[in-house]
Amino acid sequence: MFENLTERLGKTLKDISGRGRLSEDNIKDTLREVRMALLEADVALPVVKSFITQVKDRAVGTEVSKSLNPGQVFIKIVQAELESVMGQxxxxxxxxxxxxxxxxxAGLQGAGKTTSVGKLALYLTQREKKKVLVVSADVYRPAAIKQLETLATEVGVECFPSTIEQKPIDIVNSAVDYARKQFFDVLLVDTAGRLHIDAEMMGEIQALHQAVKPVETLFVVDAMTGQDAANTAKAFNEALPLTGVILTKTDGDARGGAALSVRHITGKPIKFLGMGEKVDALEPFHPERVASRILGMGDVLSLIEEVERKVDKDKAQRLAKKVQKGKGFxxxxxxxxxxxxxNMGGMMSMMDKLPGMGNMTAQVKDKANDKSFNQMEAIINSMTPLERSKPDTIKGSRKRRIAMGSGTQIQDVNRLLKQFTQMQKMMKKMSGGGMKKMMRNMKGMMPPGGPGGMFPPR
Known part of the structure; x- marks a missing residue:
């Protein structure tokens, strides 16, 4: 997400960041480029106008002229305004x-409502420790009821039964009654979607809202529809008292126009981002982290949280002990x-969150793609336990067999062994006091204003 915008803004802001003095002329040129970058990212025009006006007012004021490094202050202003547009x-x-x-x-058909119910159920169960019940009030699509039942089983929550013969209000009232008696903390209600906004649909969901009085009414919208997503959200917001938005399919959206438009146009916060097809691919929306990523400064905090959540700590500790004892890698x-x-979303997902990675060349990105990691895994899977524990035994005939078994070439096997040797050397260095040294070096890589205290010197 935001790849195109990051690239455009990166080039533009790099030009101004080294300026010793900012004049109205060079600010005007930079803002023109920023405006074009936002419009190309499919950000809604009112949002672009407001954003540019705010940045200009702050940039030509005393805030920048009194600074020792006006270029960097200008970037800070852009970052602060990006956060402001998306919610603080x-x-x-x-x-x-x-x-x-x-x-x-609520939301249009195909936006990913049912999938989002499953993802949110898992999120609330795992991270908020809630007892969750889900129910489908979509009586127009039998497949939707079945889909929710399947998702509920997958994420380990209970699904309240419903059929297409029932009325949506009756279904939800029964589900509320059941949830109360069985001491559920949260009831997630999946409603019917339509191909477009119509009076009948709005009337039905308004009646449902009035009957069940939900504490949260979330609008689910496809990020890939750009500023249309914001306009659709606005239409729903006029019919329903929305409390927030879930942006889905953000992993397929390189522009990010929806994320930058929704809050401004609807006045409602984006609460979650759907980051992929997997049931755990739902992340809370942090405007300050997203602004940092847009400006190529990375999102180290989200990366740390992801490591905490998704890395198998037992395996990591076993490996650390093994390396420290000198038993090798x-x-x-x-x-x-x-x-x-x-498990953490692949190499590109991780690199996207590291500072400075937004400016990587296409060639570097291509080399770091997840396809090469899948190939490495296939090569190792074609090895015997002896070959995995003693890579030195892998010579000519063994290399040929491994290549054939993994559907690769001998040079691919050689490349993997070379990369493995480099990793092995790095692990050896870390078995002494190298880990602390590496952490101190990483601290120096943090962007200004970033989580500098993350790796305190030992």
């Missing part, structure tokens, strides 16, 4: 209600590291 901070769900707290999901360990990386 993450706004979580307000579930402080007499249980069950009812959360109503073998190909099986290397394979486990690749698997851990995949």
């Amino acid at each position: 901070a993450n706004e979580g769900l307000d579930l402080a209600a007499q249980p069950p707290a009812v959360v109503l999901m 073998d190909l099986q360990d290397f394979k486990e590291q690749l698997e851990q990386m995949r």
Whole structure:
């Protein structure tokens, strides 16, 4: 997400960051470029106009002229205004209600409502420790009821049964009654979608809202529809008292126009981002972190949270002890590291969150793609346990067999062994006091104003 915008803004702001003095002329040129970058990212025109006006007012004022480094102050202003457009901070769900707290999901057909119900159920169960019940009030699509039942089983929550013969209000009232008796904390309600906004649909969902009085009414919208997403959200907001937005399919959206437009146009916060097809691919929306990523400064905090959540700590500790005892790092360990990386969304997802990675060349990005990691895994899978524990035994005939078994070439096997040897050397360095040294070096890589205290010197 935001790849195009990051690239455009990166070039523009790099030109101004080294300026010793900012004049109205060079600010005007930079703002013209910023305006074009935002419009190309499919940000709604009123949002672009407001954003440029705010940045200009602050940039030509005393804030910049008194600074020792005007270029950097200008970038800080752009970052602050990006945060302001998207909402100053993450706004979580307000579930402080007499249980069950009812959360109503609304949106157009195909936006990813049902999938978002499943993802949100998993999020609330795992991270908020809530007992969650889900129910489908979509009586027009039998497949939607079945889909929610399947998702509920996958994420380990209960699904209240419903059929297409029932009325949506009756379904939800029965589900609320059941949730109250069975002491559920949260009830997630999936509603019917339509191909477009129509009076009948709005009337039905308004009646449902009035009957169940949810504590949260979330609008689910496809980020890939750009500023249309914001306009659709506005139409829903006029019919329903929305409390927030879930932007889906953000992993397929390189522009990011929806994320920058929704808050300004609807006045409602984006609460979550759908980051992929997997059931755990739902992330809270943090405007300050997203602004940092747009400006190529990375999002180290989200990366740390992801590591905390998704890395198998037992495996990591076993490997650390093994390396510290000098027992070496073998190909099986290397394979486990690749698997851990995949659990975190792959190499590109991780690199996207690191400072400075937004300006990587296409050639570097291509080399770091996840396809090469899948190939490495296939090569290691074609090895015997002996070959994995003792890579030195892999010579000519073994290399040929491994290449054939993994559908690769001998040079691919050689490349993997070379990369493994480099990793092995790095692990050896870390077995002494190298880990602390590496952490101190990483601290120096943090962007100004970033989480500098993350790796305190030992």
